[in-house]
Amino acid sequence: MEQKEDKLKEVISHAKEYGFVFPSSEIYDGLAATYDYGQLGSELKNNIKSYWWKSMVQMHENIVGIDSAIFMHPTTWKASGHVDAFNDPLIDNKDSKKRYRADVLLEEHMEKIRLKIEKEVEKGVKRFGDDFDEHQFRATNPNVLRNAEKIKEIEDRMRTALETNDLEGVYQLIMDCEIVCPISGSRNWTEVRQFNLMFSTELGSVAGDAATIYLRPETAQGIFVNFLNVQKSGRMKIPFGIAQIGKAFRNEIVARQFIFRMREFEQMEMQFFCRPGEEMKWYEYWKDTRSKWHKALGLGDNQYRFHDHIKLAHYANAACDIEFNFPMGFKELEGIHSRTDFDLKQHEQFSGKKLQYFDPELNQNYVPFVVETSVGLDRMFLAVLSASHKNEVLEDGSERTVLSIPPALAPYKVAVMPLTKKDGLPEKAREIIDGLKFDFLCQYDEKDSIGKRYRRQDAIGTPFSVTVDHETLENNTVTIRDRDTMDQVRVSIADLHRMIDEKVSMRTLLV
Numbered sequence: 001m002e003q004k005e006d007k008l009k010e011v012i013s014h015a016k017e018y019g020f021v022f023p024s025s026e027i028y029d030g031l032a033a034t035y036d037y038g039q040l041g042s043e044l045k046n047n048i049k050s051y052w053w054k055s056m057v058q059m060h061e062n063i064v065g066i067d068s069a070i071f072m073h074p075t076t077w078k079a080s081g082h083v084d085a086f087n088d089p090l091i092d093n094k095d096s097k098k099r100y101r102a103d104v105l106l107e108e109h110m111e112k113i114r115l116k117i118e119k120e121v122e123k124g125v126k127r128f129g130d131d132f133d134e135h136q137f138r139a140t141n142p143n144v145l146r147n148a149e150k151i152k153e154i155e156d157r158m159r160t161a162l163e164t165n166d167l168e169g170v171y172q173l174i175m176d177c178e179i180v181c182p183i184s185g186s187r188n189w190t191e192v193r194q195f196n197l198m199f200s201t202e203l204g205s206v207a208g209d210a211a212t213i214y215l216r217p218e219t220a221q222g223i224f225v226n227f228l229n230v231q232k233s234g235r236m237k238i239p240f241g242i243a244q245i246g247k248a249f250r251n252e253i254v255a256r257q258f259i260f261r262m263r264e265f266e267q268m269e270m271q272f273f274c275r276p277g278e279e280m281k282w283y284e285y286w287k288d289t290r291s292k293w294h295k296a297l298g299l300g301d302n303q304y305r306f307h308d309h310i311k312l313a314h315y316a317n318a319a320c321d322i323e324f325n326f327p328m329g330f331k332e333l334e335g336i337h338s339r340t341d342f343d344l345k346q347h348e349q350f351s352g353k354k355l356q357y358f359d360p361e362l363n364q365n366y367v368p369f370v371v372e373t374s375v376g377l378d379r380m381f382l383a384v385l386s387a388s389h390k391n392e393v394l395e396d397g398s399e400r401t402v403l404s405i406p407p408a409l410a411p412y413k414v415a416v417m418p419l420t421k422k423d424g425l426p427e428k429a430r431e432i433i434d435g436l437k438f439d440f441l442c443q444y445d446e447k448d449s450i451g452k453r454y455r456r457q458d459a460i461g462t463p464f465s466v467t468v469d470h471e472t473l474e475n476n477t478v479t480i481r482d483r484d485t486m487d488q489v490r491v492s493i494a495d496l497h498r499m500i501d502e503k504v505s506m507r508t509l510l511v
């Protein structure tokens with residue numbers, strides 16, 4: 001556990017030192033759960049967006065993208081259910097005065113029991129060696145069975161209590177599980193209360209209920225209210241999708257863990273409209289497609305897992321998360337939800353406007369069903385950064401910190417360095433940059449020894465470093481160093497563009 005916390009701390013301090021992420025308004029000691037992306041962070045973030053947009057919008061004939069406003073008519077949020085139901089159950093510990101999400105305390109408790117099961121299985125592997133039959137062991141070992149039963153019981157009670165809004169039941173479950181506050185170690189809990197996560201503000205100069213508007217807590221509703229606008233103006237035929245990337249705001253109860261949980265964050269969402277009855281087919285399709293999108297980054301297939309929701313949101317008939325192995329453990333990275341026709345029907349009802357599609361093949365009007373994919377841009381950023389951050393001991397015993405960011409996402413693609421600051425080498429280096437800068441973000445660096453300059457590029461994840469020396473002036477060749485292998489080869493300047501492009505192009509991820 002401590003090791004994991006150390007890893008997160010290391011990533012946070014690296015992110016700050018090299019200009020990826022800063023605490024917001026830091027000169028005023030920051031603002032809780034709000035962060036700014038620095039000069040390299042915004043490049044990485046833009047590249048992640050571009051990977052998503054290219055894959056979801058530009059490479060799908062039947063998906064288009066929009067950019068809707070953050071503010072929306074307040075009735076939107078009544079129709080969507082957010083005014084009444086976008087709550088988290090919170091609980092305070094009276095001794096530490098710390099606030100927690102009651103459902104998260106229970107999830108973490110169940111995770112601990114799950115770990116006990118895994119330990120038992122590990123013991124089995126050691127004891128039985130090659131003869132070990134994991135399936136049979138899980139089905140028969142009394143300790144495993146007892147713990148699995150415990151988890152099931154907690155899950156069932158939690159689901160029932162949350163679904164029926166039985167807050168006393170949630171409290172009782174926390175007491176029965178003997179869950180203690182991680183800070184004070186005590187079980188001195190307050191009652192469980194519901195807390196609405198939407199930020200509100202007032203429109204214009206009028207105060208009062210009528211003028212209350214919300215900062216959108218998800219980008220999805222901007223898509224639903226534009227469903228017909230896009231369908232008609234784009235002559236879209238079902239099944240089709242509408243995607244968007246944008247800010248969302250949630251007044252999170254527990255906002256820790258760096259950019260994992262922020263009060264202002266960005267989502268990349270896509271709503272896929274399909275025929276009623278075909279939603280499960282598309283749900284499976286998008287689970288598979290999104291999983292491939294993540295795995296193409298090469299951060300390690302075993303870093304991801306699916307988690308089916310116990311408590312389905314008020315709008316869903318199936319939902320799962322793609323979880324990533326963050327420094328804090330496996331946590332939600334993306335949600336895939338089969339939202340039925342809930343949202344469009346609600347908007348029909350609240351607006352009095354028909355939001356239907358005429359299906360020429362069926363010769364029939366209907367309200368489409370929707371499958372949503374929703375991934376947090378900031379969580380993607382943290383996944384890429386934390387999985388890429390490595391401290392390596394090299395063959396000669398020296399150490400380096402390297403960010404092995406997938407090259408297509410790396411902020412700078414190439415650094416060009418003159419060996420010395422004289423003899424026309426800087427001019428030659430700039431000439432090379434002039435030939436590359438239309439397609440690749442380049443950095444010029446002439447300060448310090450070449451070794452130090454390589455380390456700086458490793459630390460910010462630049463896939464290539466090109467060194468210009470005296471030989472360059474004679475025969476137009478340079479050395480190019482690969483960030484990951486640290487191999488250096490001498491190549492002709494004319495070949496640089498192709499070599500770099502082969503490795504850093506988005507195509508490497510999209511095929």
Ligand code: ATP
Pocket residue numbers: 218250252259260261262263264265266267332333334335374375376377378379
């Ligand atoms: P969680 O259970 O972690 O609160 P959620 O299930 O409420 O997340 P969704 O409503 O499904 O999240 O939102 C879709 C995606 O938006 C999430 O998978 C996550 O990547 C991102 N996201 C949600 N809340 C935050 C937040 N506070 N900070 C950063 N990203 C977030």
